[in-house]
Amino acid sequence: MPHPLVPVPTPETQPFWDGCNEGVLRINRCRACGDAYFPPSPICPECSSTNVEFFDASGEATLYSYTIQQKPLALWGSDSPRSVALIKLAEGPMLTSSVINCEQTPEALQLDMPLQATFTSFDDLTVLCFEPAEGNS
Amino acid sequence: MIPPGATAIVGAAESTEIGKVPDMSSVGLAIDAAANAMQDAGITAADIDGFTCGYFPVADMSRQLGIFPSWADNTVVGGCSWMFQLRNAIAAIHAGYCNTVLIVYGESGRSTRRLGQSGDAGQKGGTGQQFDMFYSGGQAAATFTLPVLRYQHEYGLSDEELAVGAVSQREWAVDVPRATLREPTSVEEVLDSPMVAWPIRRAMCCLVSDAGGAIIVTSADRARDYPKPPVYVLGTGGALEAGVMSPAGVREPLRPEFIRTSGEAAFSAAGVSHSDIDHLMIYDAFIHTPIFGLEGLGFVDYGEAGHFIAEGHTAPGGKLPMNTSGGGLSYAHTGAYGMLCMLESIRQVRGEAANQVADVDIALCHGWGGYWSACSTLIFGTDAP
Incomplete structure (x- = not known):
């Protein structure tokens, strides 16, 4: 199961x-x-x-708000702190995701920073995440 | 519209023990609370013809209690389910479907919590399972709190100012014998508590407790025959917004419309204004929810509530006494705190609270469910207009 x-x-x-x-x-x-x-x-x-x-x-988005979870779900494969974020898509909708491929710190994660959709895989599962847009990392 | 004061609470009780009750299941806590509420009202199951519960199969629970209701409800919208059920119950009484309703809740949130047993209001068959829970592992402290950073950013609320809410509620809890946490605390201690999900520290999160609670509501004409003074239901409101468990489904994240909708309905039905409210409960699952409640209900303007709390206006001695039991942060929080939130409002109107506020004629209770999925607002009073 x-x-x-x-x-x-x-x-x-x-x-x-x-x-x-x-x-x-x-x-x-x-x-x-x-x-x-x-x-x-x-x-x-x-x-x-x-x-x-x-x-x-487009995959273009901005960072509306977030937390940095200290003990992430084991499925993520790492117990390092990671972001849980409210992401505002360029097309309008808001969704919950995680910002990856950058330091998981308040300094690296600035509100309203431009993001780009990216995808990360765990075995058979591929999930939507976001990363700093190019030129903003 | 149901006239203000058409119904009244005539029985109200918590489970005999709350906090850490490892020898009772959720069902056991609910039955214990139901028995206490019937005793409080001086009646038995035979006097009850309407029944609601929530996290249990409604017919199974009513049968265990020996209640054979002609009206039942099992609305589940998360932590404020029992507030929604009260709203439905007064409508049923007003419609003539039944006369006297028992509303029952119990949750072994601390001792036997498991996924699916509690806090699953957005989950079974919901979009949260696909599009939300994976990112946080279902941890409320990392998702329900998502608007906090944005709020701090937009309105210039410092971590120190945010932390005052936890300190104020502990100030109330110090004098409440049944509260779990009663040692005075400080802004420094709150900020030094372990980081759970930056910027949220552990002392900004609710407790995880075992508790039950139950209330009995009947028509105003019947209420006068009960032993305790009636707590009249003056007005009610309720609304839904974010479907998924995170706040992503809220249309205006810092001005959630559903809070305003629920509050306006309750004030309008009750025919009272904000200045009439002597005592306030706002369900504090986390430190930010009273902030959003104060603004959404219209007690202060948007952007002002964080500073309002930081200035001590809701603490002992403040002009708007709020969460006087200590709330979810210091009193008890099972997973679904709406019943316990209501019970403190009822105690205050009855004049039997541990931290009794002087001259409480009208009290407002506001609760949440499924993070920002649902909310309900109830206004109680000592008199029917």
Whole structure:
């Protein structure tokens, strides 16, 4: 039985997870009102249309807020402190993720810093993370 | 609209023991609290025709208690579930579905906590399992607290000022015999406590406790026949916002709309204003939640509550006594603290609290569930208008 915190995709969210495996941030957009949204869902939370699609987002984002967790989940494979972050995507949605590939310190993690989507893998699982945008690391 | 004071709390009690109760399960704590509440009200199961619980199968729990209700509810929205259930119960009583409702809660949060047993309000079948929990390992201290740094940044609230909230609540707890932590503390001690999820230190996080609680609510005309003075329900509110367990689902992270929605509903139903509130409870799962509550409920403007608390206005002797039991940080916090939060409001209105505030005629209680997924606001009073 998988660890209860290992994400289990559903048919409705599978395209997002397929995107992770392909190295692409794939989220929903409403064809009726144009709203981009997250998490994946077959209905637009803005206008209730079910005429929605997945699209490949830019991966551009900024760091809205974060904590630095002192004892991360063992699945991450390291017990070093790591960030848990609120990420604001360029397309609008906010999501929870982690900023990686940089020092996990308040000095290295500045609010509003530009970030770029990246992906990290654990065995069969590939998850969305973010890293400092190029030229900002 | 249900008229203010149409219903009243006539029985209210915690489990006999709270804090560390290793020889009782969650069910045992709930039944103990239910028995205490019935004794407090001077009634038995035969007098109850409405029932709610929350974390247990509702029919199983009512049968164990010997209650055969004609109305039941099992709304689960996390820590404030029992506040939502009270709101539903007064509507049911007002509608004539039942006369007297027992609302029961118990959680062995400290001694037998396991994943799925508690705190799972956003999880089963929810998006949190896929898009949120993995990053934090489900640790509330690292995710529920995510807005704190942004708040500090936007409004210039220092770590020292933030820490005062924990000190103020400990000042209350010092005089509360049932509180878990009663030693006075200081800003320095709070900031020196172990780092859990920067900028959150351990002393900024709630306790992990075992406790049960139960309340009995009935119509105002029946309430006058009970032994304790009725605690009238003047107004209620409730709202949902962030679906996932983290605050990522809040539309305006520093101005969460659902708090305002819930608070306005309660004030409007009660027909009272902020200056009428003599005593305040705001569910403190972590040090920042009273800040967001004070602002969202409209006691202060956005951006002011952190400094308001730092200036001592909610501490003993302050103009707005808040979390007078010591709250989740110092009194007890099981995992779902909403029932314990309500019970301190009820004790204050009855005039039987350990830290009794003088002349509490109207008290407001505000609770959360599933981080920022749900909230509920209740206004209680000594008199029906």
